Amino acid sequence: MSKRDYYDVLGVAKGASADEIKKGFRRKAKELHPDRNADNPNAEAQFKEANEAYDVLKDADKKAAYDRYGHAAFEGGMGGGRPGGGMGGQGDFASAFSDVFDDLFGDMMGGRGRGGQRASRGSDLRYNLRISLEEAYEGLQKTINVPTSVSCGSCNGTGAESGSDPTTCPTCSGMGKVRAQQGFFTVERTCPTCSGNGQIIKNPCSSCRGAGRTERERALSVNIPSGVETGTRIRLAGEGEAGLRGGPQGDLYIFIEVDSHDLFERDGINLFCQVPVSMAKAALGGDVEVPTIDGGRSRVKIPAGSQSGRQMRLRGKGMPALRGAGQGDMFIEMAVETPVNLTARQRELLEEFEQLSKDNNPQMSGFFDRVKGFWDGMKG
Numbered sequence: 286m287s288k289r290d291y292y293d294v295l296g297v298a299k300g301a302s303a304d305e306i307k308k309g310f311r312r313k314a315k316e317l318h319p320d321r322n323a324d325n326p327n328a329e330a331q332f333k334e335a336n337e338a339y340d341v342l343k344d345a346d347k348k349a350a351y352d353r354y355g356h357a358a359f360e361g362g363m364g365g366g367r368p369g370g371g372m373g374g375q376g377d378f379a380s381a382f383s384d385v386f387d388d389l390f391g392d393m394m395g396g397r398g399r400g401g402q403r404a405s406r407g408s409d410l411r412y413n414l415r416i417s418l419e420e421a422y423e424g425l426q427k428t429i430n431v432p433t434s435v436s437c438g439s440c441n442g443t444g445a446e447s448g449s450d451p452t453t454c455p456t457c458s459g460m461g462k463v464r465a466q467q468g469f470f471t472v473e474r475t476c477p478t479c480s481g482n483g484q485i486i487k488n489p490c491s492s493c494r495g496a497g498r499t500e501r502e503r504a505l506s507v508n509i510p511s512g513v514e515t516g517t518r519i520r521l522a523g524e525g526e527a528g529l530r531g532g533p534q535g536d537l538y539i540f541i542e543v544d545s546h547d548l549f550e551r552d553g554i555n556l557f558c559q560v561p562v563s564m565a566k567a568a569l570g571g572d573v574e575v576p577t578i579d580g581g582r583s584r585v586k587i588p589a590g591s592q593s594g595r596q597m598r599l600r601g602k603g604m605p606a607l608r609g610a611g612q613g614d615m616f617i618e619m620a621v622e623t624p625v626n627l628t629a630r631q632r633e634l635l636e637e638f639e640q641l642s643k644d645n646n647p648q649m650s651g652f653f654d655r656v657k658g659f660w661d662g663m664k665g
Contacts, residue, residue: 288356291338299352303343310339407434407498407526407535414539416509418546422578422604424511431505431537434498436527440490444497449488454479498527507539512607514551517541549578554613556603559620560585567591567621575617577602585617592648593621 292299295309313335315321322328341347341359350358412431436442445451453459457476461483465472475481489495505524513519518540525535543551550557560575570589574582577599585597596616603613627635644650 289334291342291351294335294338295342301342303345306339306342310335310343405529405532407528407532409535410525410537412537412539413542414507414509415542415544416513417544418549418551419578419580420509421513421541421543422511424513425509426506427509428504428506429539430502431524432500432502433537434526435501435503437490437493437497437499439492440497442497442527444490444493444495445486446488446490451484451486454483454485457483459483497529505537509541510607512554512605512609513541513543514553514604514607515541515543517607548576549615551604554604554606554611556613556615557618558615559618561620561622562587562591564621564623567593567619575599577615578604587619591619591621593619595619 292301295306295313297305297309301309314332317328317332317335341351347358410431410433412429414427414429416425416427437444440447443451454461454476456478457463461476461479461481462473463476465474476483479485486495490497493499503524505521507519507521509519518538521537521539523534524537527534548558550559556578558575560573562573566573566587568590570591571587572584573587574584577583579602583599583602585599587597596618599615599617601612602615605612624631
């Protein structure tokens with residue numbers, strides 16, 4: 286059976302340019318790929334036929350011989366064997382399969398283009414910012430200094446010295462990856478010549494040494510909203526590390542840490558403040574002045590007979606909720622303080638008070654009643 290004309294196989298006219306031949310092959314390869322023609326038993330043979338035609342027509346010397354002698358150029362002594370080489374075209378079939386795979390799925394896998402500059406997105410950065418509880422209450426505008434990589438101003442991020450341009454890597458033809466044949470399969474790895482960039486810089490920029498970016502400390506103004514707490518994360522889009530060779534910048538993430546406070550303890554949007562109260566004031570009742578987080582003062586009434594641990598609430602005196610969703614409360618917790626370093630007169634008065642107040646301590650009486658019941662039970 287005579288072979289079909291290679292130009293007809295690829296669906297291009299005789300005398301077609303290299304680019305037209307390449308487009309014709311890719312069009313046919315996608316159309317005839319076996320994975321797309323499960324119901325066509327001839328698809329694989331037709332795919333190999335298209336690959337054989339392309340193997341000849343893409344090579345200038347083989348194409349010239351074919352244009353002059355036709356298929357006879359590769360038969361007998363005219364051309365030195367089959368166009369596909371000693372493996373019966375298997376190696377080129379695998380290579381063509383890989384090329385078609387790139388075309389079919391390249392966009393979904395990141396758009397690997399031939400000869401294009403390997404621009405990559407810059408890394409995201411993290412900045413830990415410590416603020417006071419008062420600053421978390423008020424919110425603030427703060428300037429921070431962030432050490433980062435920025436696009437090189439001398440080469441505009443290309444990595445090449447002014448007046449020169451990066452050149453396509455000759456090893457991988459700009460792919461950034463090279464392929465090694467292992468039987469029917471093709472193994473792909475990062476190009477060792479250009480380290481996956483797809484380009485080689487013969488004259489690196491003296492400022493960035495070919496990296497396309499330089500290290501510098503940037504001053505950024507950051508708006509910290511009121512109500513933030515430890516663990517709050519603020520994202521500044523495009524303020525991270527500069528991209529490699531003109532790629533987009535990463536993001537900057539600011540992680541907030543709120544310092545502990547001498548007076549207040551925070552629990553979400555609520556605040557707790559422990560206030561020491563004298564034993565006499567706790568017994569008699571009275572007023573106590575307490576601070577609030579906004580710098581103000583509030584008077585709290587202590588009921589007579591208050592015990593340690595008793596809490597009183599000041600509504601709306603806590604922390605603001607993040608993004609303005611209300612305000613927390615402040616809880617005053619009493620800590621009844623026992624007097625120390627008594628004078629003789631104070632001791633005398635307390636001893637007299639102790640004798641007169643045996644029936645005025647309900648918790649103490651109840652406790653010892655329970656203790657007596659426990660001991661009686663043990664004896665029984």
